[in-house]
Amino acid sequence: MASTFTDLGLELMATGENAGTWGTKTNANLQLIEQLTGGVLSISIAGGAGNQDLTIADGALTGTAQQRILEFTGTISGARVIRFPLLTETFYFIKNGTSGAHTVQVKAISGSGATVTFAADDKGYKIIYFDGVATNTGAFEVPLTTPSTVTETGTQTLTNKTINASQLVDGSIATAKLADDLVTLAKMAPGTDGNIISYDASGNPVAVATGDAGQVLTSAGAGAPPTFEDVAGGISWVTTPKTSNFTVTAGEGYFINSGSALTVTLPAGQAGATFAIVDYARNFSTYNLTIAPNGSEKIGGIAQDATLDVDGQAATFVYVDGTKGWVNVQNQETQVTGTPPFLQATGGTITQSGNFRIHTFNSPGTFQVTKLATQSPAPIYNIVSYAVAAGGGGSGGAVNNIHTAGGGGGGGYRGGRNQPVDSYTESPICASSGIPVSVTSFPIVVGAGGAGGCATTRGASGVNSSFGPITSAGGGGGGAIGSPGAPACRAGGPGGSGGGGSSQVAGPGGTGNTPPVSPAQGTNGATGSDTPPDVRGGSGGGATVAGSSGSPPFNQGAGGTGAVVSISASPVGYSGGGGAGGTNAGPKAGGAASPCGSGAAGQPATGTFAGINATDNRAGGGGGAGASPSGPPTNNGGNGGSGVVIIRYRFQ
Numbered sequence: 001m002a003s004t005f006t007d008l009g010l011e012l013m014a015t016g017e018n019a020g021t022w023g024t025k026t027n028a029n030l031q032l033i034e035q036l037t038g039g040v041l042s043i044s045i046a047g048g049a050g051n052q053d054l055t056i057a058d059g060a061l062t063g064t065a066q067q068r069i070l071e072f073t074g075t076i077s078g079a080r081v082i083r084f085p086l087l088t089e090t091f092y093f094i095k096n097g098t099s100g101a102h103t104v105q106v107k108a109i110s111g112s113g114a115t116v117t118f119a120a121d122d123k124g125y126k127i128i129y130f131d132g133v134a135t136n137t138g139a140f141e142v143p144l145t146t147p148s149t150v151t152e153t154g155t156q157t158l159t160n161k162t163i164n165a166s167q168l169v170d171g172s173i174a175t176a177k178l179a180d181d182l183v184t185l186a187k188m189a190p191g192t193d194g195n196i197i198s199y200d201a202s203g204n205p206v207a208v209a210t211g212d213a214g215q216v217l218t219s220a221g222a223g224a225p226p227t228f229e230d231v232a233g234g235i236s237w238v239t240t241p242k243t244s245n246f247t248v249t250a251g252e253g254y255f256i257n258s259g260s261a262l263t264v265t266l267p268a269g270q271a272g273a274t275f276a277i278v279d280y281a282r283n284f285s286t287y288n289l290t291i292a293p294n295g296s297e298k299i300g301g302i303a304q305d306a307t308l309d310v311d312g313q314a315a316t317f318v319y320v321d322g323t324k325g326w327v328n329v330q331n332q333e334t335q336v337t338g339t340p341p342f343l344q345a346t347g348g349t350i351t352q353s354g355n356f357r358i359h360t361f362n363s364p365g366t367f368q369v370t371k372l373a374t375q376s377p378a379p380i381y382n383i384v385s386y387a388v389a390a391g392g393g394g395s396g397g398a399v400n401n402i403h404t405a406g407g408g409g410g411g412g413y414r415g416g417r418n419q420p421v422d423s424y425t426e427s428p429i430c431a432s433s434g435i436p437v438s439v440t441s442f443p444i445v446v447g448a449g450g451a452g453g454c455a456t457t458r459g460a461s462g463v464n465s466s467f468g469p470i471t472s473a474g475g476g477g478g479g480a481i482g483s484p485g486a487p488a489c490r491a492g493g494p495g496g497s498g499g500g501g502s503s504q505v506a507g508p509g510g511t512g513n514t515p516p517v518s519p520a521q522g523t524n525g526a527t528g529s530d531t532p533p534d535v536r537g538g539s540g541g542g543a544t545v546a547g548s549s550g551s552p553p554f555n556q557g558a559g560g561t562g563a564v565v566s567i568s569a570s571p572v573g574y575s576g577g578g579g580a581g582g583t584n585a586g587p588k589a590g591g592a593a594s595p596c597g598s599g600a601a602g603q604p605a606t607g608t609f610a611g612i613n614a615t616d617n618r619a620g621g622g623g624g625a626g627a628s629p630s631g632p633p634t635n636n637g638g639n640g641g642s643g644v645v646i647i648r649y650r651f652q
Contacts, residue, residue, distance in 0.1 A: 005058040007088035007132075008036055009066055028059055032066060036090075039067030045098060049078025053109060056085050069093045076100040083109040084139070089132035091142070095125050106139050113138030198225055212236065215251070220270065235316075241280045248275045250319075255280035256289055260352055261652060263290040266326060269297050269319040276316040277308065285311045288652050298325030304371075305344075341375035342651045343382055343437070347444070353569035356422065357651040360568060360644065362617045367442040367467065367647055380420050383434040385648040386470060387415045387567045389574045389619035390447045391462030392599065392640030393475035393499045393510075393540060395581070395611045396489070397453035398625035400633050402585045403504040404537035404556060405611065406478035406528060407578030408450060408621030408640045409512065410599055411462045412496020412521035413543040413563045414472045421650055425571065427563035429519045429544060434649075435468050442468050444645050452611050452622050452637030453480045458489040459499060459622060465643035472496055472521055475621050475640055476510035478540055478578060479528065490528070492538060492547075497522030497560060499621065500538030500547045500580055506530040512541045522575065523547070526557050533585040537602070540577030540621035542594050547577050554586025556602050559594030559621060567646050573598055574619045578638060581611060581624030590626055599623070600638050605631065611638030619643045 003013045003025075010029050018025055043064055045052050057063035065084050069092070072082065076098050084092075086108050096104050096118040106128055107115040116128050116139045127142040191197075194210030201223060211217070211228020215236075219226050241257035247265040248254070253276035256262065264277065277289065289308040293299050299306045299317075301324045308315060317326045347367040348359040359367060373381035390411035398405045417426050418434035447463030462474030476493030479502035490507030492499030498510025509525030526538030526547035536550040542560030550557035562576030576599030579591025583605050590602025600612040600623030609631050612623035622638030 007056070007086065008032070008090065009056045009058050009060065009063055011059040025059065028061075031061055032059075035061060035067050037068055040069040040071070041067035042071045042073055044074040045072045045080050045082060045104070046074025046076060047078075047080070048076075049080070049102075051081045051083055053083045054085065071095040071097045072104060073097045074099075076102045076104070079103045079105065081105045081107065083107055084130065085109050086130045086137050087132060087135065089130060091127060091129045093125065094128055096123050098123070108137035108139060111136030115139050116141045200225070235274060235276050250275060253278070257281045258283070258287045258289070261287045261290070263292055265292045266294045266297070268294050269325060271319060271321060273319040274316065276314070278314040279308070279312050282311045284308050284313050293325065298323075300324065300327055341373060343369065343373045343384070343649050344371040344651065345369045345649070348647070351569070355650050355652050356648055358568055359647040361444045361446055361646070362642075362644055363446050365444045367444055369437050369439050369442070372439060379436070380418070381650055383418045383421070383436050383649075385417045385422055385434045385567060386467055387413070387565055387574070387644070387646040388465050388467050388470045388472045389413045389645075390465040390472040390474045390496050390643045391449040392575070392578070392614050392619050392621040393462050393477040393493060393495055394450035394452040394459030394640045395478035395540070395578045395600075395602075395622035395624040395637035396459050396480035396499070396502055396537075397455045397457050397637045398481045398581055398609065398627035398635045399455055400629050400631050401481050401504070401627045402532060402583050402629060403481045403502060403530070403535050404528075404583040404590075404602070404605075404627055405453070405480055405581040405624035405637055406492050406500030406502050406507065406509070406525065406537045407540035407547065407557070407559050407580050407591060407599065407602060407624045408452075408459050408478045408614070408638070409475035409492065409495050409497035409499040409510055409525050409540040409547070410522060410542045410560065410562055410575035410577045410594070410621050411447065411449075411465070411475040411619035411640065411643050412472035412513075413575035413619065414470050414517065414521050415563065415565055415567070416470070418649070422648065424569075424648075425564075425566040427544060427565050429521070429563060430565070431519060435470065437468075446645055447474050447643040449614060449616065449622070449640030449642045450474060450477050452613070452625070452639050453477065453489070454636050455634035456480050456482060456486075456489055458491070458493060459637045459640070461493050461495050462619070462640045462643070465645055467645050467647065472643070473514060475499065475522070475540065475575070475619070476512075476514075476525060478525070478621065478624055478637060479507040479537070480637070481627055482507070492525035492540065495522070497541035497543060497575065497577055497621070498525030498547070500525040500540045500557065500577070500624070501528040503528040503530050503535035503537045503583070507538070509538045509541070509547055512546070523560055525577065528580075535583055535585055537580030537591070537624055539580045539591045539602070540599060542577040542599060543575035548591070550580065550591065554583070556580040556582055556589065556591035558592035559599035559601075561595045562599065562620065567648050572618075574644070576620045578602070578614060578621030578623045578640070581605070582626040584628035584630065588626070588628075590624060593623070594620060598641060602626070603635075603638070609635040611636060613639040614641035616642040617644045
């Protein structure tokens with residue numbers, strides 16, 4: 001058995017080994033032990049920010065991590081990281097003798113264990129212990145002494161000429177030790193021009209926000225901060241018209257120039273506070289103005305929103321008390337109509353189309369219904385339309401072969417339209433009714449697209465998306481060229497829509513509408529065709545049209561057609577299947593992208609062979625990887641696109 005070496009370079013001689021040189025090797029070990037127990041080495045670590053690795057030499061004295069005492073020297077111009085090649089438990093005495101105001105960090109090369117850092121101004125000594133935990137060795141500082149701190153009591157000997165922050169105990173300088181009139185204005189923290197210092201309920205100093213010209217400082221009594229306010233009874237008009245949602249400042253008047261419905265949020269009520277609203281654009285009947293109370297306060301004695309909905313309308317509100325709250329004392333042309341009669345909700349990205357509000361979720365979130373409709377017949381207006389598309393499946397990978405990978409299946413698409421209320425264009429697979437809602441929170445799940453297969457691996461399935469009782473299944477992954485991989489990888493995976501099979505041994509397409517729902521959420525992927533040299537992978541199924549095996553000779557299948565809907569106000573395609581990858585046998589083009597659904601095209605068997613990724617938030621399947629005996633040895637399939645959840649309802 002041959003000799004071995006310890007983690008610190010000592011040679012462990014095997015029985016019968018090193019005949020005639022045993023003494024030499026023993027002396028070398030003894031010298032190493034001398035270094036490891038008391039050796040001193042100066043190491044220059046000069047340079048800019050970066051790593052510097054120390055070494056351990058087996059059976060030799062040349063390693064830089066085989067001395068017990070190390071001094072780092074040189075001028076450093078950036079943070080330096082000194083890495084020890086340790087997998088064993090040991091310790092070092094280290095001095096930071098560098099020049100330059102930068103940190104020096106000590107750690108092990110392998111793993112993500114603990115580190116020890118010399119601060120930029122720390123040119124002292126440290127004992128550093130390495131715990132030798134497998135491949136995650138950590139470095140820990142062993143304190144040389146108890147830190148010397150300065151306190152108010154007892155007698156301390158100051159060894160430094162300068163007392164820095166680390167030598168002062170937190171809170172050690174008491175108020176009693178400060179001379180009267182000691183803190184000057186110049187020593188106070190900067191603030192905002194015009195602010196006034198007050199005190200909060202805990203007795204801590206706080207800044208009172210700067211008021212506007214002409215306002216006065218008003219006390220709200222004990223327990224509340226003072227505020228700058230307009231002189232009682234006066235209105236200071238903001239002459240720049242408001243075009244988006246905002247929060248009222250008491251004492252101000254506003255002109256509203258909107259091209260959409262807006263919401264104005266009231267401030268906290270104080271007796272005598274006022275504000276005014278005027279329809280600058282004279283279009284409140286088209287774009288209603290919602291006035292939302294602050295918290296649990298009331299408008300005209302009702303704890304609900306109010307609406308201004310008549311062209312040219314103006315109103316002045318005065319806060320009276322907790323019973324009536326904000327009261328409208330001026331009604332130009334009409335009365336405030338009371339509460340909005342339609343559904344109100346929050347969550348996602350909110351847009352509008354005519355009288356309808358649209359919530360789009362491109363990532364997980366919460367659809368929060370805050371108020372139900374009262375417009376007669378109310379139940380009809382408390383039903384929302386929806387589109388729920390899951391993540392598309394990734395396409396299959398490929399090896400250098402004449403065969404071609406299958407395209408990923410489109411993510412399942414499920415839509416429902418509140419037909420008595422709404423008339424936007426939906427897909428033929430749309431349900432004839434929406435989802436009834438209540439005042440509650442609806443968790444929204446938006447599924448990620450499946451990753452493309454790696455070489456002989458089938459593409460991953462997409463992730464489900466959901467809203468309320470509706471769950472759409474992720475699209476199935478496309479089949480990979482199986483040689484030399486497992487035959488099971490040649491088949492397309494099941495899902496919302498099935499993935500296409502590879503052309504090798506005619507891998508079958510995956511089953512769509514899995515699990516089954518009605519109306520169906522997708523279609524089957526296509527089976528590959530294996531009649532060399534005319535080999536054709538199957539494309540992934542789309543929401544409305546199944547995948548295709550292509551057509552002879554050599555024409556790869558295009559991805560299955562997705563669902564085209566106008567729930568977001570304009571036609572958009574979702575959940576299309578991915579096209580099959582191309583082959584050098586015959587035409588090299590891959591299968592076309594799915595019509596109307598954002599499934600990616602198959603990659604041609606030329607140039608870049610890796611599959612094409614589908615568009616995120618369109619739920620399409622990834623395009624299959626191309627393959628050629630003269631091409632790269634392996635190619636990854638394209639990723640499926642992430643899903644989306646869209647909710648639509650009438651709000652005015």
